[in-house]
Amino acid sequence: MAILEVRALEKHFGPTRVLEDISFSLEEGQALAIIGSSGSGKTTLLRCLNFLETPNHGSISVRGQVLFDAADPATQRESEVRRKRLHFGLVFQNFNLFPQYTALENVTLARKLLAKERDEANSGKKDLLAAIDQEGKELLERMGLADRAGHYPHQLSGGQQQRVAIARALALHPDILCFDEPTSALDPELTGEVLKVIRGLADQHTTMIIVTHEMAFARDVADQAIFMDGGVIVEQGPAKELINAPKMERTRQFLSRYTEN
Numbered sequence: 200m201a202i203l204e205v206r207a208l209e210k211h212f213g214p215t216r217v218l219e220d221i222s223f224s225l226e227e228g229q230a231l232a233i234i235g236s237s238g239s240g241k242t243t244l245l246r247c248l249n250f251l252e253t254p255n256h257g258s259i260s261v262r263g264q265v266l267f268d269a270a271d272p273a274t275q276r277e278s279e280v281r282r283k284r285l286h287f288g289l290v291f292q293n294f295n296l297f298p299q300y301t302a303l304e305n306v307t308l309a310r311k312l313l314a315k316e317r318d319e320a321n322s323g324k325k326d327l328l329a330a331i332d333q334e335g336k337e338l339l340e341r342m343g344l345a346d347r348a349g350h351y352p353h354q355l356s357g358g359q360q361q362r363v364a365i366a367r368a369l370a371l372h373p374d375i376l377c378f379d380e381p382t383s384a385l386d387p388e389l390t391g392e393v394l395k396v397i398r399g400l401a402d403q404h405t406t407m408i409i410v411t412h413e414m415a416f417a418r419d420v421a422d423q424a425i426f427m428d429g430g431v432i433v434e435q436g437p438a439k440e441l442i443n444a445p446k447m448e449r450t451r452q453f454l455s456r457y458t459e460n
Contacts, residue, residue: 200262200263201224201225201226201227202225202226202227202261202262202374202375202406203224203225203259203260203261203374203375203406204224204258204259204260205221205222205223205224205248205257205258205259205260206222206257206258206259206260207220207221207222207256207257207258208220208221208222208244208247208254208256208257208258208259209221209254209255209256209257210240210243210244210247210252210254210255211255216430217240217243217430218240218243218244218247218254218430218431219430219431220431220432221240221244221257221431221432222257222432223425223432223435225375225406225408225423226406226422227406228404228405228406229404229406229407229422229423230401230405230406230407230408230409230420230421230422230423231407231408231409231421231422231423231424231425232409232410232411232417232420232421232423232424232425232438233408233409233410233411233424233425233427234410234411234412234414234417234424234425234426234427234442234453235426235427235428235453236428236453239427239428239429239430240427240429240430240431241379241410241427242379242380242410243430244410244427245289245377245379245408245410247259248287248375248377248408249284249287249289249377250266250267250280250283250284251289253275254267254269255269256269257269258270261286261374261375262374266283266286267283285313285371285373286373286374286375287373287374287375287376287377288368288369288371288373288375288376288377289368289377289379290361290364290365290368290376290377290378290379290381291364291379292379292380292381292383292384293384294352294357294360294361294363294364294384295364296352296360296363296364296367297352298351298352298353299351300351301348301349301350301351302339302344302347302348302349302350302351302352302355302359302363303332303335303336303339303348303349305352305363305364305367306335306338306339306363306366306367306370307331307332307334307335307370308367309367309370309371310331310334310335310370310371311328311331313371314327314328314331334370335348335366335370336348338366338369338370339363339366341366342362342363342365342366342396343362343392343396344359344362344363344366347359347363356389357384357385357386357389358385358389358390358392358393361381361382361384361385361393362392362393362396365381365393365396365397365400374406375406375407375408376400376405376406376407376408377407377408377409377410378397378407378408378409378410378411379410380410380411380412381393381397381409381411382394382411382413383412390413394413394416397409397416397420398416398420401420401421409421414442414454414457417438417442418438418439418442418443419439420438421438422437422438423435423436423437423438424436424437424438424441424442426441426445426447426449426450426453428449428453433447433449433450434446434447434449434450442454
């Protein structure tokens, strides 16, 4: 069974249809690359998956559980939104770290707040917080930032900040880790260090959706790929096949911009 199933998803902003009839599935342990021009609907799709936007039509299911169905108001209760977001970890383009917190505090903050909301901290509070901090340190070590745990965002490079953001997303153990153009805010010399981390996560069979303009990276790291244009899926299939030998003319035209450079 697929870990994620998206069926006939649509999103409108007034009369403008930003997403139309978006359907795809993702198997556990696979990486899906979503490619396309700016304005093609890629970021809106991620925001719908993370319930930062409410689709006008369609459904989203994780592990066979319907999280959202536009035809079922019971799946759209505001009180359930934060719980549903826990299925998806989102890494933004521009880091979005809290400047007043250290790298470790940024990584552990959401986990600690969640524990407090669930009353997990009522018994053994000291031990629980220590365990959360220890896991945060281990995540930073996985990101190659063990010696930066006490640093504030302004003391970190852009690449280091994005790696902290990845650790923060992983801290809540999401079913699916989503990246929205994770290297677009980085200087070229820092892009490689973030792509290396994502490649490592793919090697560990982390289930991921990656919106990216890094075509060679998408081809080599992703299992599946989707090309979007004008808010619709033009073509989808195995990443290597789609990027090396696209079937649709619109896909070929888009990819030619990268192969010609």
